[in-house]
Amino acid sequence: MMLSGGLLGLVIGAVLGLTGAGGGIFAVPALVFGLGMDMRAAAPMALMAVGSAAMLGALQGLRQGLVRYKAAIVLATAGTITAPLGIRLAHWLPSRWLNLIFVAVMLVVAYRMFMSSRGVQNDGELPLMQSGICKVSKETGRFIWNPRTVTTLGGIGVVSGLFTGMLGIGGGFIIVPALGYFSELRMHSIVATSLLVIALLSVVTVFIASEQGLSLTAATWAFSAAALAGMAGARLLVPKISSMVLQRIFAIACVVVAAMMLTRNIG
Structure with a gap:
């Protein structure tokens, strides 16, 4: 069991390191299929590993x-408000509905990733359709803070926190595209900022889950430790891998895993 958890953790950490998103998207199915966990138990354990990485x-x-x-900090603070609500929804909704919501999320992520891969620029940056609501200083590369910026970032955090609590996902796949659209940040900065928010939200959500009886097994610790190793290795490979190839592989993997989750739900 520990060996399986370790191997799965390496893969999940690598995915998170390469994309800044998708760790939870694959971590939950990995724990469900690889370690035979129920989805409600898998979600907070996946967050522990993903958050550490x-x-x-x-x-x-x-x-x-x-x-x-x-x-x-603004994103994570807003997310902590709705994360407890997401955890309650996870316990209230039937497992079948949680699986279906998860499948829908994976298909949306797959579509977004594939469409993004079609427009990769020569420098490897994904072109961002930006609304320009959250302005960034050209001199410092930092946000120009005003009420619209705070409100927009807070709204992104609220949605992210809800999905994080409910499904054990929601950090990367919501924050990365949302920051890409609403802000003027470059993709490298978006991914790095997303990782910090994921880490902060994961700590809060796992703490709440532990207060409600979450128990951490040896396989869980092996999964988390291996995810850290996978993240470290993947961050070294990022500059050497084509963004287009990476995005398309990720999209295909999402569709495959979604199909597996749907088959499990029907079965």
Whole structure:
């Protein structure tokens, strides 16, 4: 069991390190299929592993000056308001409905990833359709703070927190595209900031779940430790991998896993 957890953790950490998103998207199905967990138990355990790996990536981003830490604090603070509600919804909704919501999320993520991959620019950056609501200073690369910026980032955090609590996902797949659209940040900064928010939200959600009786097994600790190793290795590979290839592989994997989850739900 520990070996299986470790191997799964390596894969999940690598996915998170390469994309800044998707760790929870694959971590929950990995725990469900690989370790035979119920989805309600898998969600907080996936968050523990993903959150630990995300913190490692966020620290690397902080050293490189890529993380917009004030924005991350606003996003995470707003998310902590709705994360408890998401946990309650997870216990209230039948497992079948949770699985169906999860499948729908994976298909949406797959579509977004594939469409993004079709427009990768020559420098490897994904072109961002930006609304320009959250302005960024051209001199410092940091946000220009005003009520619209705070409100917009807070709204993104609220939605992210709800999905984090309910499904054990919601950090990367919501924050990355939302920051890409509403802000003028470059993708490298968006990914690094997203990782810090994921880490902070994961800590809060796992703490709440532990207060409600979550127990951590040896396989869970192996899963988390391996996710850290996968994250560290993947961050070294990021500059060497084509964004288009990475995005399309991710999209295909999402569709495959969604199909597996749907088959399990029907069965």
